[in-house]
Amino acid sequence: MKPLLLKIEGLNSFRKEQTVDFTKLSETGLFGIFGPTGSGKSTILDGITLALYGKVERAKGRAQGIINQHEEKTYVQFTFSVGKKKYIAERSFKRNNEGGVNLHKCRLLEMVDETEQVIAEKQGDMDKKITEIIGLTFEDFTRAVVLPQGKFAEFLSLQGKDRRLMLQRIFSLEKYGVKLYEKVKSRLNSAKNELKLVCGMQSELGDASEKALIKAKEELKKQETVVLELKQLEKSYGKRYEELKKIIELKRELEKAQKEWEDIKVLEPSFQLKLQRLELAHKAEKVKPYCQVVNNEKLALDKICAHLANLTEEVNNLENILAATLKVYQELENKKNTRGKELEIKLVKLEQALAEEKLRQELLEKREGLKKDYLAAKKAGESLKAQQKELENLRSRLQVKKAELAKIIQQKEQIAQLEEVFAAKKEAWQEFKESEKIYNELIQDVKEKETQVEGVIRKISLLLKEKEEINKELLKKKQEMDTLPVPELTQDELNTAQKELNDYSEVISSLEYYLADLDAQEKDFSQFQKEINLVLENLKTEESTINTLTDRKQLLTQEIANLDKDFKELQSKNLALFLRKKLEENKPCPVCGSLVHVIPEEEEEKPLKKLEEVIQQKQEELKQVEEHLNQSLNKESSLKSKLELLEENQRKIREIQNNLINKIKEQRNKLQPEWLSWDVKDLKTWQNQRKRYLIQAQEQISTYAQVKEKYIEQLADINNKLNSVEQSLAREEANRDFLNETLKQGREKLEIISLDKEKKEKFFYEKAEGMTGSEIEEKVQEIKKARQDLILLRKKEAEIAKQLEQTTESLFKVQEELQKNLQRLESLEVEGKGYKQQIDQLTARINEVTFGNKAEDVKQKVEEELRALKDSLEKAAQQLEKNRLNYEEKKNLYSNLSHEKKKTEERLEKALQELAEKIKVLQFSSQVEAEEALLTPEEMALLEKEIQEFKNKKLLVQKNLESLKNKLGDKDIEEEEWQSFLQEMERNREELEKSQELYHKLIGHVERLETNNIRWRQLEEEKKHWEELLDKLTELEKLFRGNAFVEFIAEEQLINVSLDASRILADLTQSRYALIVDSDGGFIIRDDANGGLYRPVSTLSGGETFLTSLALALALSSQIQIRGKYPLEFFFLDEGFGTLDRDLLETVMDSLEKLQSQKMTVGVISHVPELRARLQRRLIVTPAENGGKGTQLEIEVG
DSSP, rough: OOEEEEESBBTTOEEEEEEEEHHHHHGGGGEEOOOTTTSSSHHHHHHHHHHHHHHOOSBBTTTTTOOOOOOEEEEEEEEEEETTTTEEEEEEEEEEEEEESEEEEEEEEETTTTTTEEEOOOOHHHHHHHHHHHHHOHHHHHHHHHOOOTTTTTTOOHHHHHHHHHHHHHTGGGGGGGHHHHHHHHHHHHHHHHHHHHHHHHHHHSSHHHHHHHHHHHHHHHHHHHHHHHHHHHHHHHHHHHHHHHHHHHHHHHHHHHHHHHHHHHHHHHHHHHHHHHHHHHEEEEHHHHHHHHHHHHHHHHHHHOOOOOOHHHHHHHHHHHHHHHHHHHHHHHHHHHHHHHHHHHHHHHHHHHHHHHHHHHHHHHHHHHHHHHHHHHHHHHHHHHHHHHHHHHHHHHHEEEEEEEHHHHHHHHTTTTTTTHHHHHHHHHHHHHHHHHHHHHHHHHHHHHHHHHHHHHHHHHHHHHHHHHHHHHHHHHHHHTTOOOSSSSSHHHHHHHHHHHHHHHHHHHHHHHHHHHHHHHHHHHHHHHHHHHHHHHHHHHHHHHHHHHHHHHHHHHHHHHHHHHHHHHHHHTTTHHHHOOOOOTTTTTOOSOOOOOOOOOOHHHHHHHHHHHHHHHHHHHHHHHHHHHHHHHHHHHHHHHHHHHHHHHHHHHHHHHHHHHHHHHHHHHOGGGTTTHHHHHHHHEEEHHHHHHHHHHHHHHHHHHHHHHHHHHHHHHHHHHHHHHHHHHHHHHHHHHHHHHHHHHHHHHHHHHHHHHHHHHHHHHHTTTOOOHHHHHHHHHHHHHHHHHHHHHHHHHHHHHHHHHHHHHHHHHHHHHHHHHHHHHHHHHHHHHHHHHHHHHHHHHHHHTTSSOOOHHHHHHHHHHHHHHHHHHHHHHHHHHHHHHHHHHHHHHHHHHHHHHHHHHHHHHHHHHHHHHHTTTTOSSSSHHHOOOOHHHHHHHHHHHHHHHHHHHHHHHHHHHHHHHHHOOOOOOOHHHHHHHHHHHHHHHHHHHHHHHHHHHHHHHHHHHHHHHHHHHHHHHHHHHHHHHHHHHHHHHSSSTTTTHHHHHHHHHHHHHHHHHHHHHHTTTTEEEEEEEETTOOOOOOOOGTTTTEEGGGOHHHHHHHHHHHHHHHHHHHEEETTTTEOOOOESSSSSSOOOOOHHHHHHHHHHHHHGTTOOOOOOOOOOOHHHSSSSEEEEEEEOTTTTOOEEEEEEE
């Protein structure tokens, strides 16, 4: 830090602004501030601390009472540099109403390319920024840099924490204190996280060690042997299965065929009934045409009757409608005669209104034309006025421009006269500029190197940031992996649940099968019941037939017996005739012995023959009756057998149903208790939902495994990325150190070149008389440009004069045209008023007829109303005629239908007679019976088909039964034996599947172990690395915890300071005293003149204390580095010299002068005459006058 300029106003004894140019004072490295006691010497140091920190060491509350009693405010400004940067700190204070002091304004500026940039304007911000820039607090500044009265020996007596904190700030030891501890702690935490991550990743891999891998491979080999044995066993089961399956299938087919044969026997009676039903249907077909004729006639008669009833109602309605239509017609005719005449009169008036409207429209159009002309003329007038105003404005502007141009020409002439004056200034500027160019090139080179350093630092910062981001990403990925949604079920739980589902599914399938079988049995039972009912009906019919036939048989038997008796009596009477009939040709008669026989006539034989024929007929009929009776008896017996068989089948079905119900109960008992109320549909729903759930669970498990594997891969990638960043960071840090060394060499070269630039700069400023180089160049260019501008300006002046003359002429022309336009407007206005009066008169007459509406619209409405009246009357007449015709038509239709009804009734009576005769012939009891016997063609075809199918099926089943018996031969297997074999084979299959599943799992397990083993070994190496690093960092963390290390560094620095201070103190005291740091970090004096005796600093005299403090302050100042890299370049002392004798004062001054060679500026405040005579640069402080001017400052040289 280097002071450049200080301005003080209104502070303590200072009133008007006083300036201290430290650049001039510091030329020899050592200067003094001299003046009488109370003149304001120490106020100069107060001004520096007030500008920087807003505080005065000596003031109450650090700021109260600092304003001069004759002033209302105080202002301080301190300009200083740190490295290559230049800053201005300024503050002002005002007196408040209570007599106290308040901060009025403060700001901190940075000079960037000779421009001021505000970097802080608030008190807090400025205080913070000052501390950041200088690196010292107010207390540090007053202890080590600016030592006001009473503070000189304070650092010498500081102890413990206060001294450590001050040294930490002065020597930028923060990096060895909390910052270093935090850095180590951060690295320690990072290493812990890395180790935790590695352990976590290793834990996630499970036991993937070599031992686990070998064990898994051995288990895989054992399982492979088990699978091969089970596969071999499965082949032998398969061969045996095919043999037994063929036998059991043939046996089941045989049982099925036997059952089918039994079913055919049961259905035989039903087949006979179908045959009878078909025969009856064929007979009914003969009656069908007669039934259709009767039904058609009945239907026709019903339709006619219904139509007649509807027509009666329609005729009555039409009669009423006709009367109403006639009434409407008469009303419309009356309305036409009254309202129509009114409308026709109104039409005449409207025609006249139309003509007047046309005339009004013509007048309106003429008036509109006048209006357009008026508006056009008015617009033209406005345009002319605008032109007039524009021309007047243009004339005024040209006059002003002419006057301004005359002034500019005069100014340019004055500038052009300065050309010779600035020639010498420009030459001095060019020389300085050339030297500055070289200097700037060197600065640019240094800046480039600084930029490179900053770039490398930024890279390091970015890499550190990237490293931090990667660590965050690593932690985030770990957290994400830890928060992955865990599947609801584990694989083992899923397998258990799947097995449970399979068990329940088997039970549900069994239930579904048993319930379906139960339902089928119930249907069979119902079918048998129907057949039983049919058999019972048939039995009842047969019993009635048997009774009838038995009665008929008895009657016929009695009749035949009676006829036989009659025949025998008649035969007795005609015995001779009978004997003659027995005689044979050429054989003797047994009565007379004659060989000639007389044959009786046929007439004689007729009664006997007739009676014989009757007996034969009766016997034939009796035979038929007996046959029918036998058939009926056989049929009755067959029906009874069938009935017994059907009832037996029903009983068997009930047994099967009961067995099925027991099985259903048994299966339901295998289900959970809460499911007992569920039906099969509910169970199937649960089964499907459970299947879907387990599928989703399997997908969750698979997804979880895949996502977790993905995270492990990502974590490995992030670790690789982190290693890469750390390597890059190490490279960039090495590059930074190399660039810093190069930069140091460039800065040393720059200081040599800077001296030459300053010399030329000084010469330039003498010539420039306060102007900058750019100002001089601008002035030269301005003079050159002024000469060129003069030529152009004079030419422009002539052009403006000519333009002004033209504008005046144009203005006169526009004014004449404007007068003509006004006369035209007045003429158009008078003509327009005349048209308006005519239009108003016409409008009044038109409105009397149209009431404000358009005449054409009113006329159209009147015509429409008139047309509507005519149309309504015509429509009413048409409707009346239409209704009359409709009425006549319906009346005639009614008469025709009545006649048709009579004819239909006659046809129906005839058809009924023919039907009755046909029914009687075909032995039907009634038309209803005949119609019930009818079948549709489809039903007849179906019945014939069923009969034929039954015959075919019977034959097919019989053949199949014989074929199966031949195929089966003597081979046989029981169902229990077959089921036992199947269960045994299934157990082997399940065992094989489980073994294969386990085998594949073991393969996957071994593959994963092989993969994980590689990663496991890598992680094991990483784990060892992080464990070793963690041990080291743990030791460092213990070492840097608290303030131990920073105190150690501070103590080392303090020892170095004490060594320098001892060297300076030895010069000042002729090697009598040395400054030593004791074991507690405090200062003690070694008295070498007294045998090296150690003494407390408190035992020193006032002069000795001053010398010791001075030596310590000088040693401390020489080692202070502002912001860790810029040296402290000045030092102020404000007391102590009055206590020194002449020789000691000379020794002190020699020591202070040596600091010049170390580029240190030292300012001393004193009123000792010897010092004033010794120093070449002096700031003389003149005390303030009572009630007059304040303290005055003046620099003395020589």
